[in-house]
Amino acid sequence: MDNKKSAFVGLMGVVLGIGFPTGAQSAEIIPVEVSSTQSQSVLGSTVVPYKEVTLTAQIPGVVKRVAGGVGASFAAGNTLVQIDDSQLQAKRNAVAAQIGTAQSGVTNAQAQYNREQMSPRSKDIGAMPGFGMPAMFDRLGTRQFASTFMGGYDDKTIRQADLENSRATVLQAQGGLQQASAQLQELDAAIGNATSTAPFEGMILSKQVEVGDTVQPGQPLLTYGYIKNKRLQSDVPSGLVAGLQVGMTVAARINSNFDTTAKVAEIYPLADPTRHTVTVKFDLPADVEATPGTYAEVHLPEGDSAASLFIPKTALFKGSSLPSVLVVKNGKSQLRLVRLGTDQGKDKVEVISGLDATEQIINDPPVGVVSGWMPPAK
Incomplete structure (x- = not known):
C-alpha cells in the first residue's frame, strides 16, 4: 500500500511538474542557534x-655624513648623522689657550698672596720709605713717631689692605679660569650635539636631509624606530x-x-x-x-x-541576490530576507536581523525551490 501511495505522489508530481528538486533529501529543518556574545565595534x-623618535639638529651647520638610507639597521650608540663642527673645534682650541693663560694667572696670584702673608710689603726695609727718609731711620724713628704722636700711620692696617688686595687678585684670576672652563664645557656640549647617535637598536624609517644640506637647530634629520x-x-x-x-x-x-x-x-x-x-x-x-x-x-x-543568532552558511537561499532563508511556519516555509553580521568561520554566520531565537529554518534548501516548499519526510 505504501509503495502504491509513493508511486501515486511521484506520478502526480510529474503530471503537475513539481517533482522533488535534486538534493531535497539532504534538506532538513533546524532551529536558529542562539549564543550570548558581546557586540563589537x-x-x-x-x-x-x-x-619611534625623530632626531633633530641641535646646532647650525652643514650635514657632513648620513650613516645609511631608509631601512638601514643600527645598534645603540652608532652614529646616524654628523654635522660639520670645524668652527666649533677652532673655538675650542682658542678657549683651551685661554684656560692655559688663566691657570698661569691663578698660580702667580696665589704666589703673590702667599708672599704677602710670609713677607709683608709694609715691613720691607728695602721699599720706598713713607716719609722720604732712609729706610732704617724711617722704620725705627719717623714711622714710630708718626704713629705715636700724630696717629697718621698704622702698619697693621696697611698690611691688612695689602693682604686683601692680594686675595682679590687671586679670586679674579680664579674667576677668569672658571669662566674659560665654562666656555670649554659649552663648546664640548655643542661639539657632542653635532653627532646624532642611535638611542636604541633600530632602523631608519625616513630621512629628511642629505649630505651637504644646511640645517638649523630644531630641523628634523631623520625618523628612527624599533621595529x-x-x-x-x-x-x-x-x-x-x-x-x-x-x-x-x-x-x-x-x-x-x-x-x-x-x-x-x-x-x-x-x-x-x-x-x-x-x-x-x-x-x-x-x-x-x-x-x-x-x-x-x-x-x-x-x-x-547580548544574545546573538547564528545559522549555517548552507541555510542561505541559493540563487538570491540578497541573503535570505526559508523559515518554517505552521508546517510551511516562508522566504525571508535577513541581515548578516560577522562571519564566524567556514560554517556559520551571524544574523543581525530577520530571525527570532525561537524560529526554525530549512538547512541546505535545493536550488529552485520557492516559498511553501518543505523537505520530504524521512
Whole structure:
C-alpha cells in the first residue's frame, strides 16, 4: 500500500511538474542557534613601531655624513648623522689657550698672596720709605713717631689692605679660569650635539636631509624606530574607551587578510577636543610580520553582552541576490530576507536581523525551490 501511495505522489508530481528538486533529501529543518556574545565595534588603526623618535639638529651647520638610507639597521650608540663642527673645534682650541693663560694667572696670584702673608710689603726695609727718609731711620724713628704722636700711620692696617688686595687678585684670576672652563664645557656640549647617535637598536624609517644640506637647530634629520616589536595605534571614540583596560586582549586584523590578537598597551589620558577620540596603542605578538604604516583593524567591545543568532552558511537561499532563508511556519516555509553580521568561520554566520531565537529554518534548501516548499519526510 505504501509503495502504491509513493508511486501515486511521484506520478502526480510529474503530471503537475513539481517533482522533488535534486538534493531535497539532504534538506532538513533546524532551529536558529542562539549564543550570548558581546557586540563589537571595528575601528581602523595603523601598524607603528614599538618605539619611534625623530632626531633633530641641535646646532647650525652643514650635514657632513648620513650613516645609511631608509631601512638601514643600527645598534645603540652608532652614529646616524654628523654635522660639520670645524668652527666649533677652532673655538675650542682658542678657549683651551685661554684656560692655559688663566691657570698661569691663578698660580702667580696665589704666589703673590702667599708672599704677602710670609713677607709683608709694609715691613720691607728695602721699599720706598713713607716719609722720604732712609729706610732704617724711617722704620725705627719717623714711622714710630708718626704713629705715636700724630696717629697718621698704622702698619697693621696697611698690611691688612695689602693682604686683601692680594686675595682679590687671586679670586679674579680664579674667576677668569672658571669662566674659560665654562666656555670649554659649552663648546664640548655643542661639539657632542653635532653627532646624532642611535638611542636604541633600530632602523631608519625616513630621512629628511642629505649630505651637504644646511640645517638649523630644531630641523628634523631623520625618523628612527624599533621595529622588532610592533604596535597598532588607533583613535578610539571616547564612549568606547571606558570598556578598555591596559593588558586586555582584543581581536585584530592586519591588512584585511591576517587575523591575530592585540593587547592594550597604552591609553592616552586626554581626549582630542575636536574629534572626541582617545589615542590607544595595542601590542602585537612578536611573531606577527607587518610593515609599519600598514592598515589594520581592531575589534573593540561595545556595551553589555547580548544574545546573538547564528545559522549555517548552507541555510542561505541559493540563487538570491540578497541573503535570505526559508523559515518554517505552521508546517510551511516562508522566504525571508535577513541581515548578516560577522562571519564566524567556514560554517556559520551571524544574523543581525530577520530571525527570532525561537524560529526554525530549512538547512541546505535545493536550488529552485520557492516559498511553501518543505523537505520530504524521512
